[in-house]
Amino acid sequence: MLVKIKESMRIAELFYLLNDTNWNKFDEKFYLINRRWFDRWKDFIAYDYIVKQLVEFGNKENDLSMNRLLQSNSNPGEISNQQLILDHRDFMKNRCEKMQFCNFALKKDIVPERDLIFLTEPIWKTLHTTYGGEEIRRYAIHKNPASILDRSPFLP
Numbered sequence: 001m002l003v004k005i006k007e008s009m010r011i012a013e014l015f016y017l018l019n020d021t022n023w024n025k026f027d028e029k030f031y032l033i034n035r036r037w038f039d040r041w042k043d044f045i046a047y048d049y050i051v052k053q054l055v056e057f058g059n060k061e062n063d064l065s066m067n068r069l070l071q072s073n074s075n076p077g078e079i080s081n082q083q084l085i086l087d088h089r090d091f092m093k094n095r096c097e098k099m100q101f102c103n104f105a106l107k108k109d110i111v112p113e114r115d116l117i118f119l120t121e122p123i124w125k126t127l128h129t130t131y132g133g134e135e136i137r138r139y140a141i142h143k144n145p146a147s148i149l150d151r152s153p154f155l156p
Helices: 002-026 035-045 047-056 066-070 088-094 121-131
Strands: 029-034 116-119 136-139
Touching: 002 035, 002 047, 002 121, 029 035, 029 121, 035 047, 035 116, 047 066, 116 121
Parallel strands: none
Antiparallel strands: 029 116, 029 136
């Protein structure tokens, strides 16, 4: 159970510290992850419960209910981004000649908030080290009018 608590707290720390402060301003590289897999991971790790108890309520680790941690769902398995990725044969048919493709093309019907979430490099590396899976890497290639790097999952 201690492993689940540590993993939850590490991801929560990275989400709170990096996503809310520096990453929108400074990181040019970001990663995409299948929201369905991420939701399964959150259930498995009891992420929402742990973060609520330890971060929001300020409880100590030994105050956590072991029953709540033990009743979580099964391991989410390898990070499964295949549902997001355009089939290699389709990509070769639709490829723009000038584009230097750096990773994987996404399916055209992907909706960012529904189908995927954006991760910083430390969050991706934390999850990938434990679970493995396909890496979908992207780069912020321009700044918006507020001089903040824009991120589009559909750009290489």
